[in-house]
Amino acid sequence: METTIWTFKLSVPFSEWAKVYDSDDVNQMHASVGIKSLFRGVSKEDPSKVCAIQQAPIGVAQKVFEENKDMIRGAGHIIESTIITAYTEQ
Template identity: 75%
Template sequence: METTVWTFNLSVPFAEWAAIYDSDDVAKMHAAVGLKSLFRGVSKDDPSQVCAVQQGPVGVAHKIFEDNKEMIRGAGHVIESTVISSYLDA
């Protein structure tokens, strides 16, 4: 199991991005590949910065991101700002 921590900037208000991220379509896409969203939140100091934490099979979160960059960008995620950290169960 891999836990992936994403930090990135938004080009839209957090509520607008979160409505898409929390949508049934995205939930179904994540469930289909065994990916679970553990947390998503906005920085208390910078309303354009987001942290999201997901857990799933090794490599799945990265693959979903790579395969869906244009859709993700369309939701307001500034792709170029993305910092990804991955952690494995020991």
């Protein structure tokens, strides 16, 4: 398993982005490939900055991200601002 920490900026309010991230469609897509969302939140200092933490089989979360950039961008995620950090238990 791999834990992935995503930080990125939004072009929409956090509540608008969260509605998409928390939607049944996204939850079903994540569940179908083994992605578990552990946390998603907004920076206390910068309301346009988000952190999301997921666990999934190695490489799966980043593959889903690469394959769904248009949908992700449509939710207000500024793709170019994304910083991805992945950790494994070894």
